Structures are given as C-alpha cells and as structure tokens.
Amino acid sequence: MVTASLVKELREKTGAGMMDCKKVLTETDGDIERAEELLREKGIAKATKKSGRIAAEGLVDAYVTEDSKIGAVVEVNSETDFVARNEEFKTFVADIAKQVVEKNPKDMEELMAQKFITDESKTVQEALVGKIATIGENLNIRRFVRFETEGLIEKYIHGDGKIAVLVNMKNGTKEIAKDVCMQIAAAKPEFVKREDVPQERVDKEMEILKAQAMNEGKPAEIAEKMVQGRIGKFYGEICLLEQEFVKNPDMKISKLLQENNSEVIEFARFEKGEGIEKKEENFAEEVMNQLK
Numbered sequence: 001m002v003t004a005s006l007v008k009e010l011r012e013k014t015g016a017g018m019m020d021c022k023k024v025l026t027e028t029d030g031d032i033e034r035a036e037e038l039l040r041e042k043g044i045a046k047a048t049k050k051s052g053r054i055a056a057e058g059l060v061d062a063y064v065t066e067d068s069k070i071g072a073v074v075e076v077n078s079e080t081d082f083v084a085r086n087e088e089f090k091t092f093v094a095d096i097a098k099q100v101v102e103k104n105p106k107d108m109e110e111l112m113a114q115k116f117i118t119d120e121s122k123t124v125q126e127a128l129v130g131k132i133a134t135i136g137e138n139l140n141i142r143r144f145v146r147f148e149t150e151g152l153i154e155k156y157i158h159g160d161g162k163i164a165v166l167v168n169m170k171n172g173t174k175e176i177a178k179d180v181c182m183q184i185a186a187a188k189p190e191f192v193k194r195e196d197v198p199q200e201r202v203d204k205e206m207e208i209l210k211a212q213a214m215n216e217g218k219p220a221e222i223a224e225k226m227v228q229g230r231i232g233k234f235y236g237e238i239c240l241l242e243q244e245f246v247k248n249p250d251m252k253i254s255k256l257l258q259e260n261n262s263e264v265i266e267f268a269r270f271e272k273g274e275g276i277e278k279k280e281e282n283f284a285e286e287v288m289n290q291l292k
Contacts (some may be wrong), residue, residue: 001030002022002025002026002030003030006025006030006032007021007022007025009032010024010025010032010035010036010039013032013036016039017125017126017129019123019125019126020039020126020129021035021039024038024039055077055078055079055137055138055139055140055276056077056079056273056276057077057078057079057080057081057083057084057272057273058075058076058077058078058083058084058089058093058139058140058142058161058272058273059075059076059078059084059089059090059093059161059272060073060074060075060157060161060162060163060164060270060271060272061073061074061076061090061093061094061096061097061157061161061164062074062097062155062156062157062164062165062166063094063097063098063100063101063155064101064153064154064155064166065101065153068152068153068154068174069148069149069150069153070101070146070147070148070149070153071101071146071147071153071154071155071166071168072097072098072100072101072144072145072146072147072166073097073144073145073155073164073165073166073268073270074093074096074097074100074141074143074144074164074270075141075142075143075144075164075270075272076089076092076093076096076139076140076141076142077139077140077142077272077273077276078135078137078138078139079137079138080137083135083137083139084161084272085160086135088131088134088135089131089135089139090161092127092131093161095116095117095118096124096141096144097144098117099111099114099116099117099124100144100146101146102117103117104146105144108141108143108144111124111141111144112124112125112128112141113125124141128141143270145166145268145270147166147168147266147268149168149169149170149265151168151169151170151171151172151265152168152169152170152172152173152174152177153166153167153168153169153177154166154167154169154172154174154177154178154180154181155167155181156178156181156182156184156185158182158185161272162271162272163185163269163270163271163272164269164270165181165182165184165185165267165268165269165270166181166267166268167180167181167184167264167266167267168264168265168266168267169262169263169264169265170262170263170264170265171260171261171262171263172260172262172263173260173262176256176257176260176262179245179247179256180240180253180256180257180264180267181267182246182247183240183243183245183246183253184240184267184269185269186246187240187243187246188269189237189238189239189240189243189267189269190238190239191238191239191240192239192240192241192264192265192266192267193239193240193241193242194235194239194241194242196239197235197238197239202231202234205231205234206227206231209226209227209230209231209234210223210224210226210227213226213227240253240264240267241253241254241257241264242254
C-alpha cells in the first residue's frame with residue numbers, strides 16, 4: 001500500500017518529484033529503499049540534486065506554424081554554453097517551442113504537466129528531468145510567450161539562440177515582419193507605442209530629466225521646457241514605433257509600417273539569461289571542492 005506519508009518520506013530523502021516517487025513506490029510495493037535505488041538507477045535522484053545549481057546559459061528559440069497564424073518563443077537554460085551547443089539540447093528546446101504552439105498552456109505549471117509532444121508517455125516535467133539526467137547539467141524551462149493572430153506572425157533568431165524575437169502583425173508581409181523582428185533584436189524596444197508606457201514610468205523619467213536640467217543651473221521654467229524636449233528621446237529608445245529604422249536611420253519604424261499599410265500588434269524579445277544572476281566561481285576552487 002503506497003501511502004501519502006510514504007511518498008512524502010521518499011520525496012524528502014531524494015528530492016524527486018511527487019509523481020516520480022509515487023510511481024517507483026508502486027513499482028516496488030512500498031519498499032522505500034528499493035524505490036530510492038530505482039530513482040537513482042533512472043537518474044531522477046541525480047538529476048534532482050542538480051536542480052539547485054544556477055542555469056544562466058542555454059538557448060532561446062521560436063516556432064511558427066506554416067500558415068504564420070500561431071507562434072511561440074521560449075527560453076530553456078543550461079549551466080554551460082557547451083551544453084547549449086549540444087544537438088540533443090537544441091532539439092529539446094525546439095520541441096518545447098512547438099509544444100507551446102500546439103498545446104497552448106496557460107502558464108508554466110500547465111506546460112510542465114502536459115503530455116510531451118514527442119513522447120506522450122511522459123509529461124514535460126518528466127522529459128525535462130530525463131534530459132537533466134542524460135545531459136548531466138541542471139536545465140530549466142524558464143519562460144514562454146505565445147501569439148495567435150488573424151494577421152501574420154514572424155520570428156527571428158540571432159546569434160545561434162542568444163536572442164529570439166516573435167512579432168504579431170496586421171496587414172504585414174513576411175519581408176516587413178522580418179525587418180521589424182531584426183529591429184527589435186537590435187534596438188531592444190520595450191513597448192510598441194508611447195501610449196503603452198505606464199504613466200508612472202513616464203513620470204519617473206520626467207523627474208530625472210528635470211533634476212538633470214536643474215543641476216545644469218537652469219531655472220525651473222526653463223528646466224520644464226527642456227524636459228518636454230528630452231522626453232521624446234526617452235520614447236525613441238523604448239518604443240518601437242518611435243525608433244529609427246536600423247536599415248535606414250532617416251526613417252522611423254512608424255513610417256516604415258505606414259508606407260506598407262502595416263501595424264505591429266505585439267512583440268516578444270527574449271535574450272538568453274537576461275536577469276539571471278550568474279554565480280562567479282574560481283574553476284580551480286570548484287575542482288578542489290569536488291575533490292573534497
């Protein structure tokens with residue numbers, strides 16, 4: 001009889017997932033020692049021990065359906081850049097992007113619980129644990145974005161999976177959509193248009209600009225006028241439509257879209273490892289620590 005307390009005990013001993021613990025306990029008729037051995041044999045206990053290690057390398061990737069109506073962009077992290085070049089890892093990341101497109105999970109929790117599209121005998125979580133065991137590093141499916149449209153979805157991958165962009169456009173051509181993707185990859189906008197920028201973000205920027213002008217010795221009324229002039233540069237940095245087109249700096253993206261009767265509805269830009277605090281370690285010290 002496999003009880004909840006038995007599952008809890010095995011989980012605490014090995015750090016393996018609840019479903020993995022329940023499965024091996026069922027297989028071993030509740031023999032906890034044999035169940036622990038079985039987890040080790042399957043590589044699950046070993047894989048779980050790796051889960052505490054920082055994974056800040058890896059890949060970003062995107063998948064778009066043939067009709068360009070549904071697309072997804074994902075980030076899957078590994079501990080080292082070496083693993084990011086591993087073909088098995090690359091295939092796994094591509095499969096996760098396709099999974100998000102085809103199965104439409106509402107969040108990460110639902111994604112991890114779904115049946116894996118390339119092997120429905122496993123969940124995505126179980127497939128991930130399996131990859132950790134075989135590849136030998138901590139791996140983490142970090143985030144995803146999925147778009148569905150009546151218009152056109154295009155993707156762009158830069159630097160062998162360092163940056164991935166997904167754009168959802170109305171009345172666009174694939175050529176224009178690709179140009180917009182490359183613009184987003186290069187210029188890092190945060191919003192489509194200035195109306196999308198939260199008011200508190202604008203207010204904060206105007207405070208900073210006013211303080212800068214006052215520090216230059218300008219009177220308050222002059223500083224106020226300078227702020228109005230300089231805030232345009234702020235929008236030009238963070239809003240796609242206000243940016244200069246990288247292929248033709250004499251033209252703004254808004255003009256490019258207008259001339260092609262096109263509109264950007266939304267976009268996503270993922271950069272590998274952004275926002276993850278990497279642990280700096282001396283390699284010699286790391287080897288000595290392992291030897292100890």
